[in-house]
Amino acid sequence: MDTRIGSLDAAKPACNDVVSCNHTTSAAIQPCVPATVINGAGGDSTLGGHLARRLVEIGVTDVFSVPGDFNLTLLDHLIAEPALNLVGCCNELNAGYAADGYARARGVGACVVTFTVGGLSVLNAIAGAYSENLPLICIVGGPNSNDYGTSRILHHTIGLPDFSQELRCFQTITCFQAVVNNLEDAHELIDTAISTALKESKPVYISISCNLPGIPHPTFSRDPVPFSLSPRLSNKMGLEAAVEAAAEFLNKAVKPVLVGGPKLRVATASDAFVELADACGYALAVMPSAKGQVPEHHPHFIGTYWGAVSTAFCAEIVESADAYLFAGPIFNDYSSVGYSLLLKKEKAIIVQPDRVVIANGPAFGCVLMKDFLKALAKRLKHNNTAYENYHRIFVPEGHPLKATPREPLRVNVLFQHIQKMLSGETAVIAETGDSWFNCQKLKLPKGCGYEFQMQYGSIGWSVGATLGYAQAVPEKRVIACIGDGSFQVCF
Structure with a gap:
C-alpha cells in the first residue's frame, strides 16, 4: 500500500506528462483517447474539471454518489461534464455496490461520498471490490484545506480533531490513497491514484478538500495528457x-x-x-x-x-x-x-x-x-x-414434474423458467446464499453475463451491483436473483 498526503505548504511541480505504468488494460478502457473537452480547450481549469475528464477518459460515464456538504462543489463539476452521468443512490453502501457492478462490466467504476459519515459507510463495498480485484475509484469530499492542523472538531466525524481516521480505514482495502488538501500536487496525486487502480486492478481512495474543486489553478489549464499505460510483459x-x-x-x-x-x-x-x-x-x-x-x-x-x-x-x-x-x-x-x-x-x-x-x-x-x-x-x-x-x-438431467394448479411453487420449477429467459442479451446477478447454489445450475448461453461475489459474500451486494451493471451495459436485460433477507439489507 502507498499513502501520499499533500501538505498545506507543499510546492511540488505538477505532472502534466504522460503517466506510464505496467498494466494490461481492460477492453473497456481506452488509455490513449483524448479526454473530453469542457467549454473548449482548457475551459475548466479546476481540480473538479480535471477529475471529471480523467474519469471519462478511462471509460467511466456513470458515477454513483450520495451528496453531502463536503462533496457538493465537486459534484457540481462532475455534473458539468457532458460525458458524465451522476447517479444518485439511497445510501453510500449501495453507491459502492453499484460502482462494483459497473466495474465488472466496464473494467472500472467510480463512486463519490462525503467525509467520514459517508466514507465509513462505503467501506464494506470497497472491501468487496478489493477481494474481487476490481478497479474502483472511491472519491470522498474531505475537510476544508484550512481545517488541517487546527485541531478543530468537525461534524460527520466521531468528535475527535483527527482527520486521518477515515484514511486509516481505507489503507487496508485500497492499493493507493491520495489525500488532496492543496492544489500544488493535486494533479499528480489524482493521476497517480487512477493509474494505480488500473495497473493493480484494485480500488483506490481519493479524498479532496471540499473548498478546492472549483478553484482555478495553472496545473489544470490544459486538457490532461491522456494516460499511456504500458502493458505488462512476461520474462x-x-x-x-x-x-x-x-x-x-x-x-x-x-x-x-x-x-x-x-x-x-x-x-x-x-x-x-x-x-x-x-x-x-x-x-x-x-x-x-x-x-x-x-x-x-x-x-x-x-x-x-x-x-x-x-x-x-x-x-x-x-x-x-x-x-x-x-x-x-x-x-x-x-x-x-x-x-x-x-x-x-x-x-x-x-x-x-x-x-x-x-x-x-x-x-x-x-x-x-x-x-x-x-x-x-x-x-x-x-x-x-x-x-x-x-x-x-453422462446421464441427462430430468425435468421437474409439472406443477398442478394452486400447488406451491417449487425452486426447481422457478429456475426452469429462469433458464428459459436466458440468452446472449441477458445477464444474471446472483446474491450470496441460496441464489449462489441455485444459479450455479443455470446453463449460460453464449454471450450471457454472470456475476456474483463469492470471495467476500456480502449480503445485499447484488441490489446495488444490479443497478451498476445495468447502467454499464444498458443493452442487456439483467436478471437479479436475490433472497428477501438480502434485499431488505439495502433499504
Whole structure:
C-alpha cells in the first residue's frame, strides 16, 4: 500500500506528462483517447474539471454518489461534464455496490461520498471490490484545506480533531490513497491514484478538500495528457521454460483436464484459456467462483467443479484425471467445500496471473497467464480422453414434474423458467446464499453475463451491483436473483 498526503505548504511541480505504468488494460478502457473537452480547450481549469475528464477518459460515464456538504462543489463539476452521468443512490453502501457492478462490466467504476459519515459507510463495498480485484475509484469530499492542523472538531466525524481516521480505514482495502488538501500536487496525486487502480486492478481512495474543486489553478489549464499505460510483459526466458515444462508434463498424461478459476478476469485471460481448450481437446470445467468467465457453450465443457456439490459427473472426471491445469484458482473454504477437494498437488499445474507452478516441481515467476496459455496451446498434443470418459458416463438431467394448479411453487420449477429467459442479451446477478447454489445450475448461453461475489459474500451486494451493471451495459436485460433477507439489507 502507498499513502501520499499533500501538505498545506507543499510546492511540488505538477505532472502534466504522460503517466506510464505496467498494466494490461481492460477492453473497456481506452488509455490513449483524448479526454473530453469542457467549454473548449482548457475551459475548466479546476481540480473538479480535471477529475471529471480523467474519469471519462478511462471509460467511466456513470458515477454513483450520495451528496453531502463536503462533496457538493465537486459534484457540481462532475455534473458539468457532458460525458458524465451522476447517479444518485439511497445510501453510500449501495453507491459502492453499484460502482462494483459497473466495474465488472466496464473494467472500472467510480463512486463519490462525503467525509467520514459517508466514507465509513462505503467501506464494506470497497472491501468487496478489493477481494474481487476490481478497479474502483472511491472519491470522498474531505475537510476544508484550512481545517488541517487546527485541531478543530468537525461534524460527520466521531468528535475527535483527527482527520486521518477515515484514511486509516481505507489503507487496508485500497492499493493507493491520495489525500488532496492543496492544489500544488493535486494533479499528480489524482493521476497517480487512477493509474494505480488500473495497473493493480484494485480500488483506490481519493479524498479532496471540499473548498478546492472549483478553484482555478495553472496545473489544470490544459486538457490532461491522456494516460499511456504500458502493458505488462512476461520474462521471455521464464515463459519459454514454463511452457516447455508444462507441455512435457501434460503431454505425458493419459486423461488431462482444464479448470478455469476466478482470476481469469484480472489476468484478462479468458480468451487465451478458450484458445488452449480448443487446441488441446481436454475436458473443460470451471470453479464455482469463476462461473461466467468460461463459455459454457464450449463443446468440451463438463460443468462446475465444486467437490462433492459439483455438477453431475464433473467431479468424477476432474478428480480421476492424472493431470489438471487450474487457471487462476482461488482455493478458499467456500470453493473447496471446507478444503475437502480430492486433488493431488503432484498432478496439478497452477497458473496464476503472473506465476506458474508445476506439480511438486519448478515454479516460474514473471510469466503472465495470457502469454503462457497462448504459448502452451501451440505445444500440446490433442487429447480428448477425459471428455470421452465424461460423455460415456453422462446421464441427462430430468425435468421437474409439472406443477398442478394452486400447488406451491417449487425452486426447481422457478429456475426452469429462469433458464428459459436466458440468452446472449441477458445477464444474471446472483446474491450470496441460496441464489449462489441455485444459479450455479443455470446453463449460460453464449454471450450471457454472470456475476456474483463469492470471495467476500456480502449480503445485499447484488441490489446495488444490479443497478451498476445495468447502467454499464444498458443493452442487456439483467436478471437479479436475490433472497428477501438480502434485499431488505439495502433499504
